[in-house]
Amino acid sequence: MFDYQQISDLNPFYRIAEFSFSVDQKYREPVRTMVKKSLELGSEAWGAYDKSSLVAGYVLDEYCMRFRESVVKMGGIGFVCTRVDYRGKGAVKFLLKESLKTMHEKGHAVSVLYPFNQGFYRKYGWELFFRMKKIKFSPGTINLPDEVNSVSSELLETPDEESVDFYNAYAREHYNFCPRTIEYWKMAVSHPWPDIIARNIVKFTEDDRVVGIMDLSYSREGKERKQLLSIRQFLCLTENARRAMLGFVKRLSQQIDEVVFTLPLDEELWPYLSDRPKEQLIQDAGMIRIVSLEGLEGLSIKAPDLDIAVKVVDSLAPWNDGVFRLIVKSGTLSVRRADEYDFQCDISTLSSVISGFTNLEEMQACGRIKPSERPVNVDFPKQVTLLMEFF
Ligand SMILES: CC(C)(COP(=O)(O)OP(=O)(O)OC[C@H]1O[C@@H](n2cnc3c(N)ncnc32)[C@H](O)[C@@H]1OP(=O)(O)O)[C@@H](O)C(=O)NCCC(=O)NCCS
Incomplete structure (x- = not known):
């Protein structure tokens, strides 16, 4: 019933996506620019067409992702949406089926997406992949046993070569991180989102060696216009680096009301806090x-x-x-x-x-494997999974 094609004219796709994701006016141009930039870096927009008319679409990003102890090609699926007058007519089911053929041809071993509803994607073969821990507290509650003077910090607009090398080496060894190019970093860090006052990378060095990096995203939030710092990448190799990084955040306590860390489930900050965090939640995130x-x-x-x-x-x-x-x-x-x-x-x-x-x-x-009378006596070990790319 539908034709599957790469989308050449993006305007109808933007209109479908803007309605579907309730993108309000001030975000429209930034979202369009972000999609355009990601297509320039190799992503593809695919659509379901009825005759020559676009009725549904999605964006396919290609990543190299750490998966178990290997790095594999992963197809990231985002912006899945259907035109209002075509809802419930099978367009997205058709697109997801075709997306699998596309990813198969491209040699993608796995695919990841962020679901609006888990049951919707589960029936098409995706399943829960990772959770994220979010901890919110006032930087003043950071309580460090000792000052670390041997680690120096440098604030960067975008990561330099040394920090990209650090990130990529870290990515190959940890969780389900994806090595990133400098161009990708520039897109991720310098994108002009409304409400974001500043975004930076901080590089931490000890004995001429990078030992940690973190990203800072500074904004004002809510009715009270609280000054909020969001840290999504908090990557350190040593205890000295961890303390220096937390010390850096603590020194912002005269200005910043709250800091929100996004962390893997096995990363603990409580030993460095003088009191319980204001909020701590574990969120289901991507499906694989x-x-x-x-x-x-x-x-x-x-x-x-x-x-x-x-x-x-x-x-x-x-x-x-x-x-x-x-x-x-x-x-x-x-x-x-x-x-x-x-x-x-x-x-x-x-x-x-x-x-x-x-x-x-x-x-x-839980009965998802049948038959269940005979126990499986060998198993794949569980591990902490976490992907840091968002699409
Ligand atoms: C979610 C969305 C993408 C579904 O697209 P669609 O083209 O209407 O979906 P399809 O017609 O292909 O239906 C897919 C499945 O969902 C079911 N479905 C679709 N609309 C439904 C509805 N309103 N209520 C219940 N089930 C529904 C269909 O029955 C079908 O299930 P089946 O395979 O078991 O038959 C579309 O509603 C949309 O654009 N929503 C807003 C944007 C969004 O949330 N995107 C997802 C981002 S992760």
């Missing part, structure tokens, strides 16, 4: 989907040796549908077609398990 199970061949994974056969149900990506043997030997995953299987699950369940967000045991306990 295996684009190609066989594309995970050779994945490095810290798991015990195992050999299991699973019947995978994937109605949207038929190349994943069927029986596969998943073998881990000496930390490397192999994926082979097979005939007999130990258990059955859908691609969304398997995606979340392979990512490390959950495991076979948990999925069996």
Whole structure:
């Protein structure tokens, strides 16, 4: 019923997206500029057309993402939206199915998106991938045992080469970070969002070596116009760096009312605070989907040796549908077609398990893996998952 094409005229797409995401006037130009810039850096906008008319669209970003102990190609899906008069007519289901073919052709192993509703994407094969911890407190409550004088800090408009190198080395070793180019950083840091007063990167150095970086986004919020600092990247290699970075934030306490840290679930700040935070929440964030199970061949994974056969149900990506043997030997995953299987699950369940967000045991306990009478006695280990890109 629909045609699938790359969107060449972006204007109708902007109009659909602006209505769908309730983008108010002051954000329209910044959003358009951001989409334009990301397309210049290699993202693609794809649409569902009825005759020659655009009726739904999405933007596909390509990342290299740490996944288990490897770096794999990941397709980031954003701006999924349908024209008002085409809602409920199957346009987005069609687009998601086509997006999987596109990502498969591009060699993407997995896909990530930020859902407006988890159930909506779950039935198409995406499943919960990571959570984020948000902690809000007054910088004055930072309480450090000792001053660290050996670490120096430098405020940057955009990251310099040294901090990009630091970030990329960190990204290859931690969570599900994605190495970034300088151009990508410039887009992320210098984009003129209304309400943001300033955005910076702070580089921390000790003995001529970068030991930490953090980003600062400064804004005024709410009726009270509180001065708010948001820190989404708080990356440190040493305890000295951590203390120097927190000391930097503490010294802003005469101006900043509140600071909000976005952190991985295993990062703790309480030992450095004199009182409980004003707010602390754990939010569900992105969902993940295996684009190609066989594309995970050779994945490095810290798991015990195992050999299991699973019947995978994937109605949207038929190349994943069927029986596969998943073998881990000496930390490397192999994926082979097979005939007999130990258990059955859908691609969304398997995606979340392979990512490390959950495991076979948990999925069996809640009935997402069948049969559930026979316990699975080998498993993929869980790990803290976290992606820092937003699309
Ligand atoms: C969410 C949105 C993208 C859905 O697009 P759509 O083209 O209407 O969706 P489809 O017609 O392809 O339907 C997809 C599924 O959702 C179901 N669905 C669609 N509209 C629905 C509604 N109003 N209530 C309940 N279910 C609905 C369909 O039945 C279908 O399920 P199925 O595959 O089991 O049959 C669209 O409503 C939209 O643009 N919303 C605003 C923007 C937004 O939130 N985007 C998502 C960002 S992550």
